[in-house]
Amino acid sequence: GAGVSQSPRYKVAKRGQDVALRCDPISGHVSLFWYQQALGQGPEFLTYFQNEAQLDKSGLPSDRFFAERPEGSVSTLKIQRTQQEDSAVYLCASSYTEGRHPGGAEAFFGQGTRLTVV
Amino acid sequence: GQNIDQPTEMTATEGAIVQINCTYQTSGFNGLFWYQQHAGEAPTFLSYNVLDGLEEKGRFSSFLSRSKGYSYLLLKELQMKDSASYLCAVRDPGSSNTGKLIFGQGTTLQVKP
Numbered sequence: 001g002a003g004v005s006q007s008p009r010y011k012v013a014k015r016g017q018d019v020a021l022r023c024d025p026i027s028g029h030v031s032l033f034w035y036q037q038a039l040g041q042g043p044e045f046l047t048y049f050q051n052e053a054q055l056d057k058s059g060l061p062s063d064r065f066f067a068e069r070p071e072g073s074v075s076t077l078k079i080q081r082t083q084q085e086d087s088a089v090y091l092c093a094s095s096y097t098e099g100r101h102p103g104g105a106e107a108f109f110g111q112g113t114r115l116t117v118v
Numbered sequence: 119g120q121n122i123d124q125p126t127e128m129t130a131t132e133g134a135i136v137q138i139n140c141t142y143q144t145s146g147f148n149g150l151f152w153y154q155q156h157a158g159e160a161p162t163f164l165s166y167n168v169l170d171g172l173e174e175k176g177r178f179s180s181f182l183s184r185s186k187g188y189s190y191l192l193l194k195e196l197q198m199k200d201s202a203s204y205l206c207a208v209r210d211p212g213s214s215n216t217g218k219l220i221f222g223q224g225t226t227l228q229v230k231p
Contacts, residue, residue, distance in 0.1 A: 002182070004160070031217060042122075042205050042221030043161070058215045091160070095217065106163040107219065 002026075003109035006092050011114045013082045021077045021113045025094030033107060034067055035076050035090050035091040043091050049075060082117045120144045122222035124206050129228045130196055137224045138191045138204050146211030150192045151219060152180050153205040161205055164191065193227075201229045 005024040015020050019118075025032050031050055035043035045059040051072035060067070069075040079086055087091075093107040121143045130136040134203040142150070151166040153161035167182035179192040193200055195200060203226050205206055 030166065035217060035221075040223070042207070042224045044221070045210075045218045048216040048218055050216070061216075075195075097217070105217075106166065107217075109153075109160040109162070111158075111160045 002112050004092055004094055004108050006041060006090075006113050008113060009111065010116075013051050015083060015117055016081050017117075018078065018080045019082055019115065021079075021090050021115070023075045023077070023092030023094075023110060025073065025075070025092070026096075027073075029094035029108075031095040031097065031107070032069060032075050033093040033095075034075070035093065036061075037091055037112065039088075042114040046077070046090075065097055079115075082115075085115050087115055087117045099105035120208070120210070120220045122206055122208060122220060124204075124222040124225045125161040126223065127226045127228070129230060130193075132196055132198060132229055132231050133198050135192065135194050136196060136227065138193075138206075138227065140189045140191070140222060142187050142189070142206075142208050142222075144187075144208055144211060144220070147208070149185055149209040150180075150182055150189050151209070152178075152189075153207065155182045155203045155205060155224065157202075159178035179222075196229050198229050199225060200231070203227070 034046040037043040049069040050058040064080045066078045089112040091112045093109045095107045097105040124140045130165040155161040165180035172181045177194045203224040205224045207223040
């Protein structure tokens with residue numbers, strides 16, 4: 001597609017429920033990022049993929065969070081046993097270069113999935 | 119640690135000029151980005167600075183001083199559609215070098231008629 005696509009746009013989950021959030025990056029983009037954005041705050045890094053390899057997961061807040069990108073394209077962020085503090089917008093971004101390449105290669109963001117845990 | 123500071127809110131008048139400041143404290147430097155984010159929408163790229171000086175792109179300009187850990191975004195001829203959140207972000211200079219971005223909290227700009 002023309003841009004980064006995320007689904008669903010909105011998700012309401014009961015506390016304790018598992019959720020899966022999908023990201024379709026721009027075709028051919030090597031790098032894929034997941035960010036978490038709380039209301040009124042800037043995005044915070046969760047994890048990074050270079051093709052299918054998860055090279056950095058230092059931002060995942062707990063072992064309830066899991067991300068994969070098995071074929072180096074679509075990615076899924078899974079949250080197990082959701083808690084109220086998981087309520088946020090989850091943004092996916094992709095970039096055509098590998099992270100270690102210098103330069104201003106911008107990351108293109110999707111519209112995000114707004115997760116509300118009740 | 120890494121820290122990015124920018125004002126929480128700003129208000130300006132249609133047709134005017136506004137400057138949004140950003141200061142950062144990081145263990146190194148590998149580039150600074152500005153993004154625009156309308157409510158409920160994706161952040162969209164505005165500018166990138168890696169060397170000192172001013173980068174101009176239409177109504178928007180961005181300035182960087184690496185020695186001062188300082189950047190600003192300048193918006194000229196403000197339009198109502200410029201009402202949005204403006205995010206300052208630095209590329210993490212850490213050893214993992216993944217290109218991940220560290221964002222400030224964002225500056226909400228309200229443009230009034």
